[in-house]
Amino acid sequence: MNCTKCDRDAVVHAAYSGAHLCEHHLRASVEKRVRRRIRQDGLIGDDATPESPETWLIGLSGGKDSVVLTSILEETFAEDPRIELVALTIHEGIEGYRDESLDAASELADGLDIHHEVVSYTDEFDLEMDDVVEKDPEGMAACAYCGVFRRDLLADYAESFGADKLLTGHNLDDEAQTALMNFFEGDVAQMAKHFDASLGPFDERTETDEFVPRAKPLRDVPEKEVALYAHLADLPVHMAECPHSTEAYRGEIQDLLLDMEERHPGTRHSIMAGYEELAKLAASAYGAKDSDLGECERCGNATTREVCRTCQLTEAVHAV
Ligand code: SF4
Secondary structure (H helix, E strand, O other), X not given: OEOOOOOOEOOEEEOOOOEEEOHHHHHHHHHHHHHHHHHHOOOOOOOOOOOOOEEEEEEOOOOHHHHHHHHHHHHHHOOOOOEEEEEEEEEOOOOOOHHXXXXXXXXXXXXXXXXXXXXXXXXXXXXXXXXXXXXOOOOOOHHHHHHHXXXXXXXXXXXXXXXXXXXXXXXXXXXXXXXXXXXXXXXXXXXXXXXXXXOOOHHHOOOOOOOOOEEOOOOOOOHHHHHXXXXXXXXXXXXXXXXXXXXXXXXXXXXXXXXXXXXOOOHHHHHHHHHHHHHHHHHHHHOOOHHXXXXXXXXXXXXXXXXXXXXXXXXXXXXX
C-alpha cells in the first residue's frame, strides 16, 4: 500500500483518519501533532523571551513515550532561545529494569545535549521500590506507592529547577484509559483534578499557584505511532515492562479500548474530546482552591492533609 501523501510504501494505517503513511510522513505527522498541541495549550508563556527564557522540565524515563517527546521538543526548540529544556529521570530502585532505562535516557540526553538530572528513591526517601513491594505496609498495589513518590519528586524538582512547566510523555492511549477509568469509577472530582493538572489550555484551568503547571504534548498521538516513531528515528529506548506493574484494571480498560478502536476507529479521540469538556465543567465546580492546601507537618510540602501522603507512606515502609 502506498502512502496517502506520496509514492513511498506506507508503514502504518491510521484507521481513525483513513491515512496510510510512509516513514517520512508518519514522523512529520507525529511532530506536527505535538507542535499543534503546544500551540493549542498555550504552552509558551507570553513572558518567555530570549533574555528571560522559560524552563521546561521533562520527565524522561527512557521509555518510548518520554524519549520521543524529548527528541521532538529538542528539535522544535533547538533554535528557540525562549525555551530551555531540562530532563529528569527518577530511579525507583527496581532491579533489572530502571538501570537499563536510565542508560537509554542518558544516551538520549547526551546525544541531544540536554541537561539531565537523575534522582533516586534511595537518596530522597531512603527506600527502593523492590523493598516497598516486599514490605507492602498498606496492602496496596506497587504502582499506588510508586505513583505518590514519583509525583512528589517531579513536583519538588520542577520547583527546585525553577521550572515554568513540567512535561510528561503520556500518549493518547494513556489519556483515554485514564478518562474511561474515571468515568467507570464515577470519579468527577478526579476528572476535575485531571483537567487542572494536565489537560486543556492553561488559561482554562483553575489550578492554584502552589504547583508547577503540567502538560502532555504527546496526548494526541496513539501509542502504536509513538512506538513506530521511536523505532524509525532510531532513538535509544528501553522497551521492557516494569516487573512490579500491577495496574490490572488499567490493563482491562486498555484491552477494551483497543477492541473498540479496531471496530470503531476514532474511539480514543472522541472519548478525549468529550472527556476534556466534561473535565473542564468538573474543574469549574470542584476546582483546586488555595484555601484547601496547607503544609505537611513533616516535610512542609503543600497538602490537604496534616501529613502528606508521601510522608505517610515512607513512614509506614520504614516502620516494617
Ligand atoms: Fe512504579 Fe508501577 Fe511504573 Fe513500576 S509500573 S515504575 S511500580 S508506577
